Amino acid sequence: MNKVGLLISFGLIGAGLLWFLIRAIRGQEVERRIIFVFIGLAVAVPILFNITFSEKASPIVEAVYDKIENLSSGSKILISYDYGPSMAPEVEPMSNAFLRHSLAKGHKVYIMGLWATGQSLAGAAIENIVKKEFPEKVNGVDYVNLGYKAGNQGVLNVIITDIRKMYLTDVAGVNLDSMPIMKNVKSLRDMDLLISVGGGLPGVKEWVQFAGDPGHIPMAGGSAAVSAPLLYPYWPTQLVGLLGGIKGAAEYESELVRNYPRFAKMPQPGVKMMGPQTLAHLVIMAFIVIGNISYFIIRRRQG
Amino acid sequence: MKLKILMLCCIMFLGAVSAGLAQGNIDTSSQTTTPTISPPASPGNLRAKDTPNDNGHSITLSWDLSSDDGSGNKSVLGYKIFRSTNRDSGFVERGVSPSGSKEYVDLGGASAEENDYMPNNSDYYYKLRAITADSMIFAEMAIFGPIQTTGQWYNTSRTLILLFVLLFTSLMVYFIVKARKGANLFVRKLAGIEAVDVAIGRATEMGKPILYVLGLGTAADIATIASFTILGRVAKKVAEYQTGLIVPCNDPIVMTVAQETVRASYLDAGRPEAYKENMVYFATSMQFPYVAAVNGTMLRELPATNIYMGKFYAESLLLAETGALAGSIQIAGTDEVAQIPFFVVACDYTLIGEELYAASAYLGREPVLLGSLKAQDYAKAAIIVLAIIGMIAANFHWNNFTEIFHITN
Amino acid sequence: MSGSRPWGKIILFSSIALFVISWLIKAGVLSSTGGVTDISVRDAFFVTLAAFLTLAILSFLYKDNPYYKFAEHLFVGVSAAYWMCVGFWSTFVGNFIPRVSSTLSGFFGVPFKEFNVFYLIPLILGVMLLMRLSSKTGWIARWPLAFIVGTTAGLNLIRYLRSDFVNQVSNTFVPLLVEWKGIGPFFSGFSLSASGQFTLSLTNWVIFVGTFCGLVYFFFSKEHKGFYGGASRLGIWVLMVTFGASFGYTVMGRVSLLVGRLTFLFQDWLGLIS
Numbered sequence A: 001m002n003k004v005g006l007l008i009s010f011g012l013i014g015a016g017l018l019w020f021l022i023r024a025i026r027g028q029e030v031e032r033r034i035i036f037v038f039i040g041l042a043v044a045v046p047i048l049f050n051i052t053f054s055e056k057a058s059p060i061v062e063a064v065y066d067k068i069e070n071l072s073s074g075s076k077i078l079i080s081y082d083y084g085p086s087m088a089p090e091v092e093p094m095s096n097a098f099l100r101h102s103l104a105k106g107h108k109v110y111i112m113g114l115w116a117t118g119q120s121l122a123g124a125a126i127e128n129i130v131k132k133e134f135p136e137k138v139n140g141v142d143y144v145n146l147g148y149k150a151g152n153q154g155v156l157n158v159i160i161t162d163i164r165k166m167y168l169t170d171v172a173g174v175n176l177d178s179m180p181i182m183k184n185v186k187s188l189r190d191m192d193l194l195i196s197v198g199g200g201l202p203g204v205k206e207w208v209q210f211a212g213d214p215g216h217i218p219m220a221g222g223s224a225a226v227s228a229p230l231l232y233p234y235w236p237t238q239l240v241g242l243l244g245g246i247k248g249a250a251e252y253e254s255e256l257v258r259n260y261p262r263f264a265k266m267p268q269p270g271v272k273m274m275g276p277q278t279l280a281h282l283v284i285m286a287f288i289v290i291g292n293i294s295y296f297i298i299r300r301r302q303g
Numbered sequence B: 001m002k003l004k005i006l007m008l009c010c011i012m013f014l015g016a017v018s019a020g021l022a023q024g025n026i027d028t029s030s031q032t033t034t035p036t037i038s039p040p041a042s043p044g045n046l047r048a049k050d051t052p053n054d055n056g057h058s059i060t061l062s063w064d065l066s067s068d069d070g071s072g073n074k075s076v077l078g079y080k081i082f083r084s085t086n087r088d089s090g091f092v093e094r095g096v097s098p099s100g101s102k103e104y105v106d107l108g109g110a111s112a113e114e115n116d117y118m119p120n121n122s123d124y125y126y127k128l129r130a131i132t133a134d135s136m137i138f139a140e141m142a143i144f145g146p147i148q149t150t151g152q153w154y155n156t157s158r159t160l161i162l163l164f165v166l167l168f169t170s171l172m173v174y175f176i177v178k179a180r181k182g183a184n185l186f187v188r189k190l191a192g193i194e195a196v197d198v199a200i201g202r203a204t205e206m207g208k209p210i211l212y213v214l215g216l217g218t219a220a221d222i223a224t225i226a227s228f229t230i231l232g233r234v235a236k237k238v239a240e241y242q243t244g245l246i247v248p249c250n251d252p253i254v255m256t257v258a259q260e261t262v263r264a265s266y267l268d269a270g271r272p273e274a275y276k277e278n279m280v281y282f283a284t285s286m287q288f289p290y291v292a293a294v295n296g297t298m299l300r301e302l303p304a305t306n307i308y309m310g311k312f313y314a315e316s317l318l319l320a321e322t323g324a325l326a327g328s329i330q331i332a333g334t335d336e337v338a339q340i341p342f343f344v345v346a347c348d349y350t351l352i353g354e355e356l357y358a359a360s361a362y363l364g365r366e367p368v369l370l371g372s373l374k375a376q377d378y379a380k381a382a383i384i385v386l387a388i389i390g391m392i393a394a395n396f397h398w399n400n401f402t403e404i405f406h407i408t409n
Numbered sequence C: 001m002s003g004s005r006p007w008g009k010i011i012l013f014s015s016i017a018l019f020v021i022s023w024l025i026k027a028g029v030l031s032s033t034g035g036v037t038d039i040s041v042r043d044a045f046f047v048t049l050a051a052f053l054t055l056a057i058l059s060f061l062y063k064d065n066p067y068y069k070f071a072e073h074l075f076v077g078v079s080a081a082y083w084m085c086v087g088f089w090s091t092f093v094g095n096f097i098p099r100v101s102s103t104l105s106g107f108f109g110v111p112f113k114e115f116n117v118f119y120l121i122p123l124i125l126g127v128m129l130l131m132r133l134s135s136k137t138g139w140i141a142r143w144p145l146a147f148i149v150g151t152t153a154g155l156n157l158i159r160y161l162r163s164d165f166v167n168q169v170s171n172t173f174v175p176l177l178v179e180w181k182g183i184g185p186f187f188s189g190f191s192l193s194a195s196g197q198f199t200l201s202l203t204n205w206v207i208f209v210g211t212f213c214g215l216v217y218f219f220f221s222k223e224h225k226g227f228y229g230g231a232s233r234l235g236i237w238v239l240m241v242t243f244g245a246s247f248g249y250t251v252m253g254r255v256s257l258l259v260g261r262l263t264f265l266f267q268d269w270l271g272l273i274s
Helices: A003-025 A032-048 A059-070 A088-104 A116-133 A153-159 A204-215 A228-234 A245-259 A269-302 B002-023 B156-180 B191-206 B222-241 B252-268 B287-301 B316-325 B340-346 B354-364 B367-395 B399-404 C004-033 C041-061 C066-099 C102-108 C117-133 C138-171 C183-188 C197-217 C226-269
Strands: A076-082 A108-113 A143-148 A193-198 A219-223 A241-244 B044-050 B058-064 B078-084 B092-098 B103-107 B124-131 B138-140 B144-147 B210-215 B245-249 B280-282 B305-311 B329-334 B349-352
Touching: A003 A032, A003 A269, A032 A269, A032 C226, A059 A088, A059 A193, A059 A219, A059 A241, A059 A245, A076 A088, A076 A116, A076 A204, A088 A108, A088 A116, A088 A193, A088 A219, A088 A245, A088 A269, A088 C226, A108 A116, A116 A143, A116 C066, A153 A204, A193 A204, A204 A219, A204 A228, A204 C138, A219 A228, A219 A245, A228 A241, A228 C138, A228 C226, A241 A245, A245 A269, A245 C226, A269 C226, B044 B124, B044 B144, B058 B078, B058 B124, B078 B103, B092 B103, B156 B367, B156 C138, B191 B210, B191 B222, B191 B305, B191 B329, B191 B349, B191 B354, B210 B222, B210 B287, B222 B245, B222 B252, B222 B305, B222 B329, B222 B354, B245 B252, B245 B287, B252 B280, B252 C138, B287 B316, B287 C066, B305 B316, B316 B329, B316 B340, B329 B340, B329 B354, B340 B349, B340 C226, B349 B354, B354 B367, B367 B399, B367 C138, B367 C197, C004 C041, C041 C066, C041 C226, C066 C102, C066 C117, C117 C138, C197 C226
Parallel strands: A076 A108, A076 A193, A108 A143, A193 A219, A219 A241, B210 B245, B210 B305, B245 B280, B305 B329, B329 B349
Antiparallel strands: B044 B058, B058 B103, B078 B092, B078 B124, B124 B138, B124 B144
C-alpha cells in the first residue's frame, strides 16, 4: 500500500473535515456541492494512490468458500449471471472469483442468466478468464454457457424439473445432448451447488424461492449491497452463504488468493475498491457526527 | 506301486490345472498371481419403494451397508444400481452411489421421448452391486422386485402449507363477512395518515398545491392499489378545502385509475366542477426521466406537501431530497424495504411496509380491506405463538415439533 | 442573460475540442502500445464517448445543464431500443416461435421444439393487452391483466408460504440457552468467540426478541399501550437498526458504483493507473 497516498488522503480529508466542524460549531451552512467534492476526493485519491487494506472472510462469506472448496472435484456448479452493467462494478468481482475457484477445483461449471444483459457479461467472463487463465478447459466438457432465457421466475419453475424444456442448445447453438458436460444432467436437481449473482429482480431471492428451497439444492448468493440485507434471513438454512456487496467480493478474493498461489497475480478489483470504499465511509461517518453536533448546538442556541 | 502313485499325481495335477483354467484364476502365460483386493462382503436387505410425494417415474432404493464399507477390508468404493423390466435379464446400470450411502433415488424420464423413460405402473427389478477399485471384483445382492412407480395426487409433505392456506383463508372470509355485516373492526391510528390531514391544511393556508406521487408500480401491484385509496381520501379533502392537486403518473393504466379516483372524490365532496383533467397526467414510463419530470414539477410549483405512496426504487431518495430542497412537508409510504430507510431519513412521516396497506384499510373502511387486515393480524398472532412454542421446543429438544416445519419436498 | 450565450458557446466548442483531442490521443496511445488486443480508432472513440457521457451525468451534481440532459436522453433512447430488441429476440423469437412454427424457427435460426397449441393462448392474451393503446377497446386489456395478477398470486402463494413463512417461522425456533449445562459450566467455560456459548445465546436472544417485537409493532388491532406499547417501541428500534444497516449497505453499493466509474476514467480513459 502506498503510504504517501494514505497520508495525503487522510491529510486532505482530515483538514476538510476540521473546516466543516468549525463551520458546524459556528452554525454556518455548508454548500452541498462541497460535500460532493469531499466524497469525490475520498474516492479518487485512494484509487490514484492504490490504497488497499487486507481483508478477512467473515463466516457468511467463508461458508460459500468452504462449500466450493469441499465439493469433490468434478462436482456440478451452476452460476447464474443475473445482473447488468449498472451493477457490474459491484458484483462482477464476485462472479469472476466464483468462476476461478470452481475451475481451479476442477468442478464442472454451468453458466446461465435470467437477465438479458447477464448473457453478454457471462460471455465476456468466459473470454477474459476461462480462455485466458484456464486454456486447458474445454467448452462442453468442463464448462458450458447456456445463455439467457426470458421468463424470470418462470424459467426456474421449468428447469427445476427439466432443463431441456427451456434450453435445447447452448448460447452458440450447439445441441446440449452432444456435450459430455450435459450427460446425466436433466434438471437443476442434478446440480451440486447453485450460485446466483445479482441484485435485482429476478435475483438470489427468486432462486431461493423457486429453485434452492423446493429442490433442496444447496444455494449460495452474491448480491449487490442494496439487496443483501433482505437475504440475510435466508442464511444459513436456505442459503449456504452470501457475499454482500463489494465487501463480500473483497473477502472472497482475499480467501482465494490466500489459498491458491496461482491467483496471487490476478486482478483483485474487490480488494482494490475497498480502499476508496473505506475512506468514503469514514468521511460519511464524520459528516453524520458533525451534522449531529451542529444540530444539537443550533437547537441549544435556539432554546 | 510307484507307477500307480505317479499316475495318480499326474491326474491330480491335470485336474487342478483344468479347474484353474476354467475359473480363469490361473494365468498360463506367467507365474502365479494373487488378487490384491478380496471380494467385499455383500450389502444386505435391499428394499425398494415408490418414491413418495411425486408424479411417479421414480423408485427409492435403500440397503444396509456392506461390512467392508468404511470398516473391515474398507474396499468398498460405492454401490452400482442396476434396473430391468425383466427379472432374469436386461439389467442396465442406473447410477452409482458413493460409499457410506444407504439410499439411491432412481429418477427416470416422464415422457416417451426421453431416453430414460420410466413409465408408471410397470414392473421394475433392481440389483445392487458393492464395487471396489477393481472393476472385476464386486459383491452382488439378490434381485429385488417387482416394484412399480405411481404418481401421487397429494404431496403429504406440504400438508402444513395447506393447513396455513386454509387457516388464513378461513380467517379472511370470516372477517370480511363480519365487516360486511357492519361490525366495527378496530384499526389503530397511524401517525403518517394523521399527518396527511394536517399537511393538507398547511397547503391550504399557504395557497400552494399538494403533489401526490403514486410510485413506479403498475395497477396490479398491491402498494399502488393501496395508494389509490389514500389518493381518494386526499383528493376529497383537497376538493373540500379547494387546494390544488398535482398527480404525475408513471404508468398509463395507473393514470386512468387515478383520474377516475380523483374525479369520484371531487364528486363525493360536492365539487365536480372543480375537477380538471390535467390534475392527473402521464409523465413518462421510464424511471429516471420520470424522476426528472417530478423533480422539475417540485422546483417549479413548490408544493407545500409531497405525498409518496406506492412502489419506489432507486429514485426514492432523489424525490425526497428534491422535495426537502423545495421546503415541502413530506409523507411517504412504500413496501419496498430497500427504500424505506431513505424515506425515513428524508421525509417527515413514513408508513413502513404493511402500514401502507393498513392505511388504505383505515381510510377506505372497505370490508374486503378491513377483513384482510384483521386476518393478517390474527396470522401474526399465530406466528408469535408458534415462535414461542418453537423456542421452548428448541430449548428442550422437542424435535417432533420442530421437525413438522421442515418441508422435505 | 445575453452574457451567458457566449459562455455557452465557448463551453460547447471547448467540449468538442477536448473530445476530439482526447480521441486522437487515446487512439495514438492505444495503437502505439499495442496491448493484448488490437484496439482501433473506433474503440478509442467509444472510450472517449463513454468518458464524456460519464462526466456529463456527473455534472448534474453542480447543476442541471444541457450536457446532462443530452446524456440522459441518449441513455433513455438507447435503453428503450435495447430492451425492445431484447424483448423481441428473447421472448418472441426465443420462447414463442420455436413452439408454434418450424418455418419461422428456421428463418430466425432457432431450434424448433414442437408445435404446442397452448402457446397460442399467450399470443391472444398479449394482443388483448395491447388493446389498452386504444381508448375504445382499452377495457379488453383488463382481462389478461386479471389473468396475470391471478396467476402470479397463485404461483407465488405457495412459494412465499414455503420460503418466506414456514421456513422463516422455523428459523425462529432457536434455543435461548445454547448447550446449557448449568450456571457453573457457563461461567467456567465463558468465551467471547463467535462460536462460544455466550455469543450464540446472545445471537439467538436478538433473533427471537427482535422478531417478536417487530411482529408486535405491525399488529394493527390493538393500541400501542402498556407492555404491548413497550414491545412495539422495542420493535421499531429493531426495525430502525435494520434500516440503518440497509442504508449503510446501500451507501456502500452506491459508492462502489462511483468507484467503478472513477476507475474507468482514471484507468481506461486517462491511463493514470494500470
